[in-house]
Amino acid sequence: MVNASLISVKGDANSLAAAQFGLEKAIKVDTAKAAVIAIGDDELSQKATKDLEKVPFKVVIASHVSALTASADVVFPAAIWLEQAGHFLSLDGRLQDAARALVPAEEVKPVDEALVALAAKLDIKLDDDWKKDLHKRTSIVAIEE
Template sequence: LEQPFNPNGEKVTYIAVGDDYVAKKLVEKAAKSPYLVVQASYESKLTEQADVVLPVSIWAEQEGHYINLDGRIRKAEKAITAPENVRDNLDVLTELAKRMKVNLDADWTKAIRERKSSVSLN
């Protein structure tokens, strides 16, 4: 999240940070956006300046998948329960896609299984 971005006349900036650290550069660039939506697990300088904040659960409150160094998909289990009315990142993004009439590919694992690993352990 250190990579700068430049709002180039966009009317809305949507930043999904989850529970990642929010860099000062990102906060400064986001301040230039006319309308800011932030998807985040924690309050920050970024959420303070947002027009809309979509709260999401932290990593320990989510089930999901990750890719290990061998390029294999592994399941991650939820360790604790999120507070009531707090959704995970996937739920929020899926709901947004639905409302925007964007069809998401249900078999997202297929693309991952078919790609070659970018890491070699030789």
């Protein structure tokens, strides 16, 4: 018997968590009338940016200026990863706490806070039991807290 572990190499930071929430699937934007794109620190591929150009109304939550923010109808500034506390799921399935290292400008919020505020303005009820949702799908690695 080999004393080894399987590590998922899903991609960028928190991509294993995104897969657990079912967010790894391709989305079709051809018929969308509006889109909220919460990219934070990440950059979209040229293909994704080009595909999103087809959406008539775009709200982008991002921490950096990009081709996507330039084409957006509304841009919410987002805190960079050093400016926000939260959680991330490591490649080996461990749920980790992340501490804030820097304080962002007052008008800059973490992506999750921006989404919650936007949902509240639109009277959208959000389920905040994300830990339960994280475990709904069978993961390729054991998720530990």
